[in-house]
Amino acid sequence: MTGPLFPQGGPNMGQPAPRYEGRAKVTGEARYPSDVRLPRTAHACLHLSRIGRGTIRGFDLTAARAVHGVIDILTHETVGDAIRQTPAIYQGGYTSDSLLPLGSAEIAHWGQPIAMVVAETYEAAREAAQRIVVTTAPHPSPAVDINAPGAETRALEPMMVQAGDFDAAYAAGPIRIDARYTTPAQHQNPMELFATQCVWEGDRLTVHEPSQYVNSVKFGLAEQLGVPADNIRVISTHVGGAFGAKGFLTQRTALVAIAARRLGRPVKLVATREQGFTVSGYRAETRQHVQLAATRDGRLTALRHEGWELTSRADTVAMGGASMTTRLYACPNILGRVNTVAADRSTPGFMRAPGEVPYGFALETALDELADRLGMDPVELRRVNDTQTEPVGGLPYTSRSLMRCFDVAAATFGWSGRSPRPGSMREGDWLIGWGCASAYYPAQAGNSAARVRLTADGTAHVASAGHELGQGMTTMMAQVAAEELGVPLERVTVSLGDSDLPPAVVNGGSAGTASVASAIMIACDAIRARLGVPRDAPYAALRAAVAASGLAFVEELGEARAHGRSPESLPDMYRGRALPLGGVELPDRVQFAMGAQFVELRIHRWTREIRVRRAVGAFAAGRIINPRTSHSQLLGGMIWGIGSALHEHTDIDQRNAAYTNANLADYLVPVHADISEIQAILVSEEDRLVNQAGVKGVGEIGVVGVAAAISNAVFHATGRRLRDLPIKLEHLL
Amino acid sequence: MDTEKHDTTAPSSNRRRFLVGSALSGTVPFLPHEAEARAPLAARPPGDAAPGFALHVNAHVYQVALDPRTTLLDALREHLDLTGVKKGCDHGQCGACTVLVEGRRELSCLSLAASMQGREVTTIEGLATPDGRLHPMQQAFMNHDAFQCGYCTPGQILSAIGCIREGHAGTPVDIREYMSGNLCRCAAYPNIVAAIEQARDQGEG
Ligand code: FES
Ligand code: FES
Numbered sequence: 001m002t003g004p005l006f007p008q009g010g011p012n013m014g015q016p017a018p019r020y021e022g023r024a025k026v027t028g029e030a031r032y033p034s035d036v037r038l039p040r041t042a043h044a045c046l047h048l049s050r051i052g053r054g055t056i057r058g059f060d061l062t063a064a065r066a067v068h069g070v071i072d073i074l075t076h077e078t079v080g081d082a083i084r085q086t087p088a089i090y091q092g093g094y095t096s097d098s099l100l101p102l103g104s105a106e107i108a109h110w111g112q113p114i115a116m117v118v119a120e121t122y123e124a125a126r127e128a129a130q131r132i133v134v135t136t137a138p139h140p141s142p143a144v145d146i147n148a149p150g151a152e153t154r155a156l157e158p159m160m161v162q163a164g165d166f167d168a169a170y171a172a173g174p175i176r177i178d179a180r181y182t183t184p185a186q187h188q189n190p191m192e193l194f195a196t197q198c199v200w201e202g203d204r205l206t207v208h209e210p211s212q213y214v215n216s217v218k219f220g221l222a223e224q225l226g227v228p229a230d231n232i233r234v235i236s237t238h239v240g241g242a243f244g245a246k247g248f249l250t251q252r253t254a255l256v257a258i259a260a261r262r263l264g265r266p267v268k269l270v271a272t273r274e275q276g277f278t279v280s281g282y283r284a285e286t287r288q289h290v291q292l293a294a295t296r297d298g299r300l301t302a303l304r305h306e307g308w309e310l311t312s313r314a315d316t317v318a319m320g321g322a323s324m325t326t327r328l329y330a331c332p333n334i335l336g337r338v339n340t341v342a343a344d345r346s347t348p349g350f351m352r353a354p355g356e357v358p359y360g361f362a363l364e365t366a367l368d369e370l371a372d373r374l375g376m377d378p379v380e381l382r383r384v385n386d387t388q389t390e391p392v393g394g395l396p397y398t399s400r401s402l403m404r405c406f407d408v409a410a411a412t413f414g415w416s417g418r419s420p421r422p423g424s425m426r427e428g429d430w431l432i433g434w435g436c437a438s439a440y441y442p443a444q445a446g447n448s449a450a451r452v453r454l455t456a457d458g459t460a461h462v463a464s465a466g467h468e469l470g471q472g473m474t475t476m477m478a479q480v481a482a483e484e485l486g487v488p489l490e491r492v493t494v495s496l497g498d499s500d501l502p503p504a505v506v507n508g509g510s511a512g513t514a515s516v517a518s519a520i521m522i523a524c525d526a527i528r529a530r531l532g533v534p535r536d537a538p539y540a541a542l543r544a545a546v547a548a549s550g551l552a553f554v555e556e557l558g559e560a561r562a563h564g565r566s567p568e569s570l571p572d573m574y575r576g577r578a579l580p581l582g583g584v585e586l587p588d589r590v591q592f593a594m595g596a597q598f599v600e601l602r603i604h605r606w607t608r609e610i611r612v613r614r615a616v617g618a619f620a621a622g623r624i625i626n627p628r629t630s631h632s633q634l635l636g637g638m639i640w641g642i643g644s645a646l647h648e649h650t651d652i653d654q655r656n657a658a659y660t661n662a663n664l665a666d667y668l669v670p671v672h673a674d675i676s677e678i679q680a681i682l683v684s685e686e687d688r689l690v691n692q693a694g695v696k697g698v699g700e701i702g703v704v705g706v707a708a709a710i711s712n713a714v715f716h717a718t719g720r721r722l723r724d725l726p727i728k729l730e731h732l733l
Numbered sequence: 734m735d736t737e738k739h740d741t742t743a744p745s746s747n748r749r750r751f752l753v754g755s756a757l758s759g760t761v762p763f764l765p766h767e768a769e770a771r772a773p774l775a776a777r778p779p780g781d782a783a784p785g786f787a788l789h790v791n792a793h794v795y796q797v798a799l800d801p802r803t804t805l806l807d808a809l810r811e812h813l814d815l816t817g818v819k820k821g822c823d824h825g826q827c828g829a830c831t832v833l834v835e836g837r838r839e840l841s842c843l844s845l846a847a848s849m850q851g852r853e854v855t856t857i858e859g860l861a862t863p864d865g866r867l868h869p870m871q872q873a874f875m876n877h878d879a880f881q882c883g884y885c886t887p888g889q890i891l892s893a894i895g896c897i898r899e900g901h902a903g904t905p906v907d908i909r910e911y912m913s914g915n916l917c918r919c920a921a922y923p924n925i926v927a928a929i930e931q932a933r934d935q936g937e938g
Pocket of ligand 2: 470880882884885916918
């Protein structure tokens with residue numbers, strides 16, 4: 001029998017405790033938001049624009065209304081001013097884009113919601129939505145992608161990074177690399193669809209919606225509907241994967257809320273898989289330009305990284321990865337630039353390692369090109385340029401274990417057995433390629449609160465509005481409280497995913513654990529202080545202290561302020577504005593989790609079929625509270641990296657910017673058969689500075705660098721350097 | 734427009750088969766008369782005229798009357814409140830809706846509920862014993878951390894049981910091939926394969 005793949009522990013690691021909600025998930029008892037049953041529910045179905053940018057001339061709703069069971073149809077003509085225009089998150093607001101839902105006859109992009117049917121059954125709503133007839137005037141030549149003639153390029157000056165004199169140093173560089181890369185649009189496609197259920201009781205609204213940030217939904221909706229935020233509760237107990245897609249308030253929520261108010265009944269919307277491609281944000285396509293100069297022994301003398309990222313006309317959104325890739329390696333002369341290219345598309349958003357995946361692909365491939373030019377081992381090239389201080393401002397890394405990760409992963413992989421010359425490793429008709437790349441992700445945190453209650457019977461309860469997205473938040477919360485108080489783990493219960501609980505940071509940016517764990521620790525400290533119980537007191541002493549206090553329970557609220565946030569920022573979390581901060585954004589230091597990715601692939605000599613045979617990643621991310629769930633996140637991330645390199649791209653119709661593969665048969669994600677041997681190694685690391693919990697987060701780093709390791713392995717196998725993702729066999733013919 | 738069971742005779746061969754009362758029927762929507770009056774005949778689905786039929790799920794018998802377009806997936810989720818079965822695509826592309834029909838894995842989003850008359854459907858809710866003992870596949874998934882968000886998990890577990898029964902779980906390569914209809918976006922794949930091997934070695938399927 002096979003033992004579990006996850007590690008059992010190690011230095012600065014907690015116990016690999018089983019998932020708190022594991023039983024609920026394997027029995028089907030876990031209720032995701034669309035599983036919540038509300039009496040008298042009416043069902044909604046969206047109708048999305050089937051043209052690109054353009055104008056609605058009119059609706060013919062006769063056939064739709066005639067469908068048996070239809071109750072209401074919302075369009076810009078029927079909603080009136082029920083929804084207010086409010087700022088998007090990029091302007092300090094809450095919504096994921098700044099289009100007013102059903103706001104006017106203007107269509108900004110293909111797939112924009114332009115109507116919503118409400119009916120007695122799902123079947124009737126779906127049929128009626130299909131029977132809506134829209135007369136439209138399409139714009140003659142919408143800008144469909146980052147290369148379209150009508151797209152507008154704008155340089156983002158605040159994202160510029162500069163050190164030394166790049167131009168002069170590059171001109172003088174003994175060895176130079178100058179290369180351009182592209183990465184495609186990609187969609188998160190969590191398995192759970194974008195669902196929303198709304199129910200009003202008098203003037204109080206309850207929303208059931210899968211979310212990474214219930215408080216953003218709550219406060220954003222309050223603004224949009226002109227309802228006091230206190231009257232809104234958002235519940236998201238289980239989330240069926242998010243990956244950035246469920247971070248902020250999308251247009252659908254207000255529509256469902258006003259439909260439920262009009263009807264005086266609960267309304268349930270489950271957007272289809274295809275609709276999900278424009279209901280929320282996505283990873284925008286990029287173009288990138290990297291120039292490197294180095295001495296003959298591999299020391300970088302000049303580094304320039306410029307990116308162009310697609311955005312919508314309505315919103316300027318940029319992930320700005322060049323502000324990070326310019327600070328990872330020692331180099332005296334640096335130039336980083338970011339541009340947006342606005343087209344007639346829906347507003348992009350966050351997708352697992354949003355800046356690090358595309359920009360990391362370009363930089364780590366360019367470094368491999370440099371290593372090849374120098375005749376140097378790519379691991380050694382990273383070693384020569386490793387640094388403990390960030391090169392632009394000279395700020396220290398709180399901790400950095402990049403080369404330890406490389407050494408551990410290289411040894412496990414057997415890297416020393418590599419024959420460096422491209423095309424020199426073969427097995428029969430298969431060309432073998434070995435490649436590697438660095439992984440990095442900013443260690444971030446946001447202001448968060450948690451309440452811990454210790455009851456006289458010796459049980460503890462932890463509550464915070466963080467989210468269980470599958471990353472193991474619930475288990476982590478129980479473990480931290482158990483460890484801090486000395487209460488047995490099985491005697492700790494957890495509540496999360498509810499805006500009525502103490503607020504937490506948006507669960508994105510790998511900031512959830514670091515932020516919420518810190519808040520729990522503060523609350524536990526306060527409980528022990530109140531009871532006068534020292535830190536390592538035995539459980540019996542703790543219980544005795546509660547009994548002696550004469551109280552039924554002792555409860556404390558912990559509020560953790562993220563490093564770099566002012567004390568005045570704390571109340572912001574009570575208004576749904578707790579966002580992650582860290583990485584290169586701090587005034588006094590930089591903080592990153594680091595890792596090393598190694599990949600072996602084989603390419604068939606005749607068919608050019610590409611198979612990843614094995615991948616080894618090693619990651620150092622500060623304290624690992626739960627090696628089981630952390631390991632699973634890293635494995636999942638690495639597999640995402642394989643998808644990102646070889647499978648995933650959203651196809652864009654050149655006439656109207658329609659997404660032509662908006663389904664799971666044509667938008668390819670890795671399946672069982674694509675994945676064989678994947679090894680994720682947790683490299684122990686201690687960082688007492690990064691935050692109270694010493695946690696850097698592992699949700700995203702696993703995906704970073706894999707695409708570059710794969711493109712580098714393709715080069716090693718074939719001698720062909722591919723700079724455009726995804727890499728497909730036709731590129732190798 | 735649909736109602737839950739009233740009376741059906743349970744086959745005595747299965748001790749777990751018993752009747753489900755109409756507890757759910759109060760929550761099932763009825764079409765308001767206005768809507769009926771407004772609907773021209775041509776656009777009216779014959780739904781409300783649909784004859785009732787029996788759905789056999791997890792050894793329970795449900796008497797239902799559903800819009801004939803209702804998929805097994807929507808019938809289970811929206812009408813029988815068996816929400817362990819998940820909708821990930823509604824197009825037969827993801828496997829989240831996998832159930833066992835007569836012991837074989839099927840995609841409930843591609844089956845009409847009406848086509849299930851007289852066939853025994855097993856959902857994730859029907860795997861554990863009535864006293865709460867998990868099916869060995871459920872236990873194996875927990876032991877190996879074979880899920881993260883858990884959304885694909887009911888489908889993976891039922892599909893894995895079907896995979897072993899079909900004799901397609903002999904090697905990791907076979908498991909991967911024959912489980913490829915079940916997507917896991919959290920990508921718990923290596924752990925799922927390990928879990929299936931454990932259950933297989935325990936002789937379970
Ligand atoms: S919901 Fe049936 S296969 Fe996806
Ligand atoms: S566990 Fe999340 S999709 Fe499989």
